[in-house]
Amino acid sequence: MTVRPEESLDPESWDEFRSHSHQVVDELFDWLRTVRERPVWQPVPEEVRAALRRPLPVEGRGLEASWDEFRRSVLPYPWGNVHPRFWGWVNGIGSPSGALAELATAIINTNAGGGHQAAPYVEEQVIDWCKTMVGFPSDASGVLVTGGSVANLVALAAARDAGDPRICEEGLVALGGSPVLYASAQTHNSVDKAARLLGLGQRALRSVPVDPEFRIDLQALERAIAGDRAAGRRPFCVVGNAGTVNTGAIDDLAALAELCKRERLWFHVDGAFGALAALSDRLRPLVAGMERADSIAFDLHKWLHMPYDVGCVLVRDREAHRRPFATKASYLAREARGAAPNDHDPGTLGPELSREFRGLKVWMLLQEHGVAKYARLIEQNVEQAKYLAELVREHAELEVMAPVPLNVVCLRYVGKKGEGRRGKGEELDALNREVLIRIQERGIAVPSATSLNGRFAIRVAITNHRSRLDDFDLFVAAIADLGRELSAPV
């Protein structure tokens, strides 16, 4: 038996590694400290994209060379979501101490999929704190996942199998009975993805119309349920929204809780960002009823700004949560002593097994800042949304396109009233699409787009602890300038 001189991935010189690490720590935190001085976003140039089409490196180029590549090809071209004027889609922006917590996570590099170690206890603690944050009972079950999409998947799997506990053993085909679930037309596409993945099919998801405030139409929902029952199908779940992605609309969650109780349906709340409005005494009434749900999905990397990625799903019924996921495996046998998995076993509560210790950053940052501060930051964003909406309403050339119940403002350029609007319908859509793209291309701000009642909307979703009122003044002026510039006669 001959074994070559053994090698490892540890540095040959720890001293050199140490000085490299100090240098990149300074460089990276300086980059973050000065983010406001740079454009929010810039396109990835073709030469950089070409540099990202190289063959697999056979021989290593060393630590410095790999960091140089990072400085050249990656660091200048982020999505922009750490910048104070990034308000696209719904993104959190992280924080400096969050990044340090991630360094700790990667150095201890624990596999948090189970086992007797600190990680599962820390994550149980975080999950208990999550229950407190959204008003769930302390004996509920929960697990940390990568984000709202997987959280919705886990909750809907539990709902599916609670509807008929034989499904996970015998499968949907054997059992028949056409299970159906309901959600408003404004619901996030992860619910569509879950319906497809779970074998229910896209058609099993009824897309229920919304009222003028983009909330689920309760009467239409009741009619749909009655219709499906009459047709011999089997309604099993209603998804309520605590903050839709398009407009931040919040369904009447108390009414949905009541309806689900009456109809004996699983009540799931997708609260990706909106659930955390419950942290604020002032905003909590908006999400009243959420605490009566059978399950809640929400992100911690959005409105709590934990570094990507971490989300949470809570399920009231512990057994229902475990049912789709708990399988036996000889190599995962539990033991009362030693390093083996014990009762704290996240692998039985979601699709993952081996995974990052993603609860550590949440645990450290909630201790550092306290939840009262996060509540203030959420209120700050909601107030900023109201401020922006007011600026837009008062502006002669802009209009607000939807109510602003929370932190999302949909707006567009329409031209001066009284001077004849700058086009209608598709023309106005095209104009606003170009306004949006240019404001991104000029690095001024990154809002995103959506479609409301068939019309193109510039959408500002404020989940950003770095935004200041001035940023919205600047943004509104830039939108109006661009609108004028683009609609001027050539």
Place this chain on the structure above:
Amino acid sequence: MTVRPEESLDPESWDEFRSHSHQVVDELFDWLRTVRERPVWQPVPEEVRAALRRPLPVEGRGLEASWDEFRRSVLPYPWGNVHPRFWGWVNGIGSPSGALAELATAIINTNAGGGHQAAPYVEEQVIDWCKTMVGFPSDASGVLVTGGSVANLVALAAARDAGDPRICEEGLVALGGSPVLYASAQTHNSVDKAARLLGLGQRALRSVPVDPEFRIDLQALERAIAGDRAAGRRPFCVVGNAGTVNTGAIDDLAALAELCKRERLWFHVDGAFGALAALSDRLRPLVAGMERADSIAFDLHKWLHMPYDVGCVLVRDREAHRRPFATKASYLAREARGAAPNDHDPGTLGPELSREFRGLKVWMLLQEHGVAKYARLIEQNVEQAKYLAELVREHAELEVMAPVPLNVVCLRYVGKKGEGRRGKGEELDALNREVLIRIQERGIAVPSATSLNGRFAIRVAITNHRSRLDDFDLFVAAIADLGRELSAPV
């Protein structure tokens, strides 16, 4: 409109933050540098667990206090997988430069779920490199996920819907036809979880017997398929193993590829760790046939030691990969210009949307070390497994319980030959369970347990770039000492 003085999560003093960050960087890398001097593992004491049952912190305690809590309650109680004598389950151990790459990831904190930014291009690059590593064609599809479990889920979703493309729209109930998939009895439980989650049900997964080398019995597989077809069920997929978790067994992948082609079945390979044997010229013949699969799932946080978490799934047919996941959403509309999602859109290739930029560390570390070094480290572990098996075989009181084709050695204490074995059957199982737990409790080493042909086995899975031959000498001596100590007459 009144808005309070605005606050953020940025430090009040960047200078103080900077000195804190230097301090923790030194502390954490020192902890890693000296890992060999500490016990592999120790239990989490009850007083620490009690400290992890506190109420949600309302007011913050500051950065220093949160790090003090980390030092007290977390750092001393990891699972141990960064230690040179951790060989439990299958865990990677990370690396110092991997941890720095994670810091960079968290500081730029890009949401890598899509959008025009460096992240999707970097991840496409990493996926292309993954194709090269396992011999897949360059036009295949792929996505980075949290690990092998989700990778298997994604591949089996694609397989399910390729079997009948109407499933994701219309659901399994509407279509009927009892789809069936096949995998050996030694297959990882994530395949069971996927069958349940996808609505196929546990029963749709046929557990095929294995031969004495723990590889799938091909004749039994063919009989099972024929039987299901005769009964009117619809076989759609065979899962082959490239490295089982119990013994590292590798199914005859070339024969499975041939069989799947003949039977028109989707051929999926679970290569969680074993797929990367393909990096080594010497080991590649073991996984021959894998490159003919329709899909492959494997981890990058195991045998490539990328920090947790990152895994990869490759799917030969691009359309089949997208089918279960690609849905439309107005707020995710693609644009040719600006920051919006474009054709590089990982959200249409798996269950996630918002997520960590988990490809960055892979891209940086493959450039730093080069794939030739990773190949040598994999060979090193395989040679260490042969070395350990030889030590055990030559030892008068120990026995090897299964062939050692790769990096897993299953063994037990049996007592001196000729002196009458120290008990049989359940007695021997109980003795070896106690040996295993004590070797963990004493901090000497962390192997894990499994069951082979109904007998308790101490299982050593070597995916560890810090292990040295001496570590195995020490381990074998300790196992024999403990066996003797525990089986001595009282």
